[in-house]
Amino acid sequence: MRLPAAARHAGTAAGLAALSVLAYVLLKNVQGDRGQVVLLIVVWTIALTGLNLIQGLGGYPSLAHVSFFAGGAYLSAYLLGKGLPMAVCAALAVGGTMLAGLVVALVFSRTRGQYFAIGTMFFTAVVNLVLTNAAGVTGGPNGRPVDLGFSLDATLVLLAASLGLSLGAFHVLARTRFGDRLRAVREDEDLAQHVGVPTARVKLVAMVASSAFGAWAGVLFAQYNGVIAPSQFTFVQSFLMLVAIGLGGSGRLLAPLVGSAIVIGFTQLIKLGPGISQIALGVLFILVTLLVPNGVLGGITGLWRRVRPGRAGGPAAEPPRVRAKEEVAS
């Protein structure tokens, strides 16, 4: 039996609220390396929710996302160093990064697929070069300290709340006309144009919104970590973010959380030696792509459809492809 839409939305909201509470408890109580893993999963989930818009719903593989993450971190740190209030620093950091997102979108939205990925990859490479070499502002390759703008407890509360709120925002956006337009762009951009979708504008808005999530995650990361350095914002990180969305299940609500948990878990917890963890992650990504092309969540959803009572009756009960509207339900 399918629940009414209002009940399902209320259930999602309650689930996300519970997730925020759980995140707060873990952030507060888990210490050491594992505490760092929890922090990174929470921060990445917030950041990757933005990537899930442009890449997951829109099908545009952006490798610029870590640059937006860096934008929030460095801009807020720089402005705090100038003595501005934290709220102002955060707002300017997010706003400034969104402006950068707009520029990236204006430059690269004429490209598609791998060309878009390559273009945004070079953007990230340039940003990393600037972070490494503009030592007067960024601290250079060794990074810079970040003044405390929020108390530690306030940062934890903001991290936990932002986790649920960002996923909630995605849940809402995915169900609006904007979400449908992004899915249409992913399915067939030319066709989308010819049914009236203003695809250029949709991509611009998605990229700018995506950069806002990344920037806010960067602000919180900088506050929690206390030190930021270019090595935290490299092309490799951007690629791992892209992989995380694919592993989780592009376009699905919890893809950022599941993908982050897998990627962070592999790279931080399983110590297989320098580079070996990333190779193992690459192998895992290939296996997931081959075995469950819709990601872990897509695989679980497909499995559930096959085994749940009343749905195993035959091919007529199982459409050959997943309905677009149902993608965000898991």
Add this chain to the structure above:
Amino acid sequence: MTALLTVDGVVKRYGGLAAVDGVSFTLNAGGVLGLIGPNGSGKTTLLGVLAGTHEPTAGSVAIDGRVASGRGAHRAVRAGIARTFQTTRLFGSWTLRDALRLARGEARGRSGAASDETIAGLLSLDGLLDRPCGSLTSAAQRLAMIALALATGPRVLLLDEPAVGMDTAESAALAAAVRRVADELGVAVVVVDHNMHFLMPLADTVLVMAAGAVLATGTPEEIRSNEAVIASYLGGA
């Protein structure tokens, strides 16, 4: 009677090559224009100009006297021009109903789009609205492309080789469906196709292109007996 669609001296150049070279014609509401010509004669490029995909180098496309060309495909849709493609293009994982809902929503500035059920009835797609587009048969997918275009509430419908890959019975059913669309919705239809058995009985007027320019215009009977057309394109068809 004022023409619904007015194509006036449209030129589309790529460097020194004029893919479309001064094409003009008019089309009334409910009329069906067949656009034929050899490969490379500029038919698809002209369709692209009409659909807003290509900006004309010169000339204009107007609906009810209001210029609709050169403003991009999505604005052409809002001006009342919708198109289908040579190859089947659909939102494969969506149900047809979801796809029609998107198209209808995008043309929100326009009124008069037929309901899903009306469109399905006109195109013999009854019972398929809740099926994923990708699961439909090849012929049904080509009809679904037309349904998607109709959901935008167009006044002009551009069909690019709609009968390609269809057998005789399917193309006859398609021709009947296109006729119903023109007659019952009052939509002006421009059809590009190489299948003369499909096109000639369907079209009220046929425009023949060669080397980007208009070679001849007339009723299907006039075109069939036009010696220049026979020599350059039709042969014994």
